[in-house]
Amino acid sequence: MRKAFYALLMAAAVTVSAQEKPTQKREPGHKDSNKMSQMYDLMATPNMFRTASGAPGPAYYQQQADYKMDIELDDKNTKLFGKETITYHNNSPESLEYLWVQLDQNINTKDSKSKLIESQKMDPAYKADAFSRRYMEDAFDGGFKIDYVQDTNGKPMKYTINQTMMRIDLPTPLKKGEKISFSIKWWYNINNYRVIGGRSGYEHFDKDNNNLYVIAQFYPRMAVYNDVEGWQNMQFWGAGEFALTFGNYEVNITVPADHIIDGTGDLTNRAEVFTSEQLKRYEQATKSFDKPVVIVTQDEAEKAENGFSTKKKTWKFNAKNVRDFGFSSSRKFIYDGMAVQLGGKTVMAHSLYPKEANPMWGETSTRVVAHTLKTYSKYTFDYPYPKAISVSAEDQGMEYPMICWNYGRPDEKGYVSDRIKYGNMSVIIHEVGHNFFPMIVNSDERQWTWMDEGLNTFLQYLTEKEWDANYPSNRGPAANIVPYMSGDQKFLEPIMTNSEAIHQFGSNAYGKPATGLNMLREVVMGHELFDHAFKTYANRWKFKHPTPEDFFRTMEDASAVDLDWFWRGWFYTTDYVDMGIMDVKQYYVTETQPENMKDHKVKRGRFNEDDGPFVYMVADGPDTEKVQKKALNTKDVKLLNAYLSEKFTSEERLELKTPKYFYEVTFDKPGDMLMPILVELSFEDGTSESHIFPVQIWRKNNQTASRVFATEKPVKKITLDPKLLTADIDTSNNTWPKEELKDKFDTFEKKK
Template identity: 75%
Template structure:
């Protein structure tokens, strides 16, 4: 005769659906809803998989530029010829050119959008600069805009944008060439600020120049924005098309220079000894080779040549161009072996940066190229250059400026060393995002800063497992996520509207990706999907939707709930333990037990089959009450009889023998969904981790319950014991309830 075992909970089941009164209808507010309401509709340009579509196109802008640096007057003079290729399927009636230096024009509107207050006190220098000195005029002085025949073209300048009107529309497949002549005053970035400019050294009356945004640059035209001609207000960086550059830069003859692209006339600007050292560096993979020595740099500082030299650079398929020049520069380099090619890691720095830079900078550049290439694609450019520029951290194709100098006595603290290394990793890493995976920084800062900060964290950990990373681990974002909502914006916010730029555009997206990799998707699935995105969109212009869709398409992990919560809202994670009920097994029906209709039906059917009930008996309704009477399986004769009858001796040896039963109800005071990580700690000190996918919240976004049947008594239950989910309140994460000292204090930033 068939025998069936039923285990019934003490609490009765809900009434049948037809007995429940109807409630008013409601719209879909489930946090697992798909994101059709938020993401752009796929099309022939950008597919639903997140890949470029069959109609995808992008424009091309080629530049031939001649510039001269006036070191005595800190000015830059230039002429350029731009050849613009229209690959769009529609004609263009005009062209938009970016004039980012106009951010520093005397009549710039950028300063007028900033709120001001009167400080209680000023230094004499600060008061003079703010209220007495004439505004610095660093804007472009455009002398002409001519067509290929030298005829003036019609143009109008609107702050940081210039529209060039065409005599006839530029048709699909056509190209146009035109020339611009300009000059501007270079800013002292220590005094005036800015992403580029010069740093002055009073001791020897020399400058280090880090020069970018120095030429009128084509704006992006694409299938998403049309012309991306949003003004440059200062926070949102740049959107630029790819192209080829031929750039000739004339500077004092004793200057040493590095720039975007490959140097075409090294023999004209290096001494024979320096050429020999450079050749040695191209074959040295284990340590930097000093090419321009400190002694040579010191000699140049003192003598100050009145002659000039022209450095000639060529760069293919880059979106921008930057350069740095000074007679103070020491120059070292080493070769980096990647799977498909060799690249050069290079550093230029003044004597004031030693011994720190000579020891670490180029090695860190090489490490960054290797690590980023592993997670994305092999670095495609011939070199990556790190420039010592105090108080800076900025990136351009193949070259970047980085802070970090010893004090006047040469002392280097760990904070300074790791800070410098992190900036170098970050700025060199920008070669991948956005210099190659070319997102629109003017609109979406997180697409380059956030993704790059995430990879920076991986590179730091590969340098040293105990590296003191500032951003990446989930717990470090908690102080921001738990802050005043009035000063929080979703990640999907325009760059100019963000209150806490570093937390919103760098830390939160990087932390989100780290949570995806470590907690939600797993490293294997995440790494494959992330690499797929990088390779799909290298040398192209991706949007946020392209990233979101590719990560799902390549992993088979539905992440709409994550993008919706982490990127499109300011929801925070707070998961706790609301209740724990403890049970033991008995064959006696508990006093007061009442069956509902379904239980009665099951019992009648089972009685005809001579089945026995095993009842789960609660020790009482009190919260956190400990189990008094552990279950002894042998005392429940009916269960023992059933087991002996149904299983062989060998099979019985493999059966579990639970003695303790805990029904745990988890709640979610925070709005952000997240998997539940629960750790059981037994009385013997052994710990056991259980991870429940985020879909456990799918039918009730607020509560979820699980039953743990254990052989040993549970002493403690902890949610997220390793702080992997950015839970902002861990005081409700532990059962039995206890005073929980904040684990986040070490992560809180000033």
């Protein structure tokens, strides 16, 4: 009877024993092309600097660059003057013959090659000012004007400028464990970024003739030297952002006396630059955890913007263990703040904005900053810096340690559309979130934009959903990346593409990696495993320089989930997800041997016709002509009923499953990207059940997979990926019976 029990699963559609076939020519051998293969061919070999687990190794090192700066902002002539002393610590095992310094402002020089690398076509029409700038006016005279580079004794040092990089030749090699100090003096014309473009500069207000400055990349900055490629001295062409070294900063910034400014680090002379009333309000803000306190009021800002003081004030900042420095300055600024409790310490959330940004900014900006710090800290580590600042700057979205500039203001009548409201909130979340990636988890933006933008966009999505479950997020949900993934392959690149070579920058470097991480969390790994692995990566590499391999390896190391198939497909190729229901067969149970089995010896592994009798599973079709097509009742199948009566007591039989309907579903995969199979069975009584089959179901055949479903109720409909969680680009093949209506993606778009 035991043999009969094992035979219950036998299918009539089983392959019959092979007839003798004519001799065929053998196919040639082939190499492994399975998409489940491990990634030894793509990832760098682990070593003592970076281990196979994805953690820093015992020989890991990183350099340090400390800065002391004196900066003066000339508001009348829109110029910035500065001098700095850099102390560079060589912690590497090598001696260094020269140092590389980044001169990012040189992208704005008259002879900048960055203007020559894009193809041009004649525009059919121009506004007068645009025509004048393009064809008639001299180019903006930007870029660093270097007055000197000298050692601590005032002796000139030899240097060579190559576009946005400057090499400083050392008189003697800087050995392991040694440090060197040198000084640079410079100035440059500040760009009107709304006219000329740029990640920093000034915004001009015609009505009151004031400027709002957002100043960054304003000083010569040390390039990174590391174990991966030595000096990271790739030119700054405009898209790839920055690779930077951690250090300590002492920065004195002199501005007109009626300006309000804030920047990276602690303000150490607050009592000298604030009025007594402003100091009292600031103290109130440090104790207000539920709402912002206005420190510099709108009335005070409006009075200042009409004054144009000829006096000066110097604001002094001190920042520890940061990779960069930025600041913002204007006499138009309203300034508010509130306290945030994180890990037993108080962090300040601040906003700086002109009256043109109210009432929206006063109502939401600082609250969003506080919410972002809390949410990001939950998923990574407690925010370690003393403050985070959001600055209102139209046409901007840029980040620096502790400070960022963000677009979005009401119109002149104070009206705020949902597009402006949510756009502003999203950019604040995103740019404040960059404090974590890459300001602390310090990846190389010049090479791998996705390592900060993609990871940050993923956390932005989680932060938006924690603000409001119905938040209209643009990036993160799998369905939102479908238009990009289904686009023309000529304009798609793998995520693992250098920043300057990407056609659709936002979708490639922000949207696709964020969507991929969301799919890992929702579909592949689950929240608990993903969140632990992601937090492990963040904590392993905070205040360090991770590579893509460090991220990939840590996510697997901390979760015990093999993700090589995912990194290979989603990050290293432009493969897209397209899975479908290829075929569905309904089976009926009978003791009558089907006609197509009578003339053949049936062999399949452990089954042999001589071992019968069998319970046969007959697929709906020609072979079921003599089979009663009805739901299974075990009493109707004598062989099965006899076995159950002999094997189980009446009480035990009540605990057994009672399947009545049997379906074999074959899934195919027109797309090359692997994903788990998510299936929903909808029954005739209106109920449904869900099944998830791990991605390993494709391991032996990357193109098709089959599963058998035994149900107690008749299936009315089968749906693949019913919640649109896998970025399937074609859902027209995702249902059985096939729907003639518009696919679910169109429905999803309408609902949005």
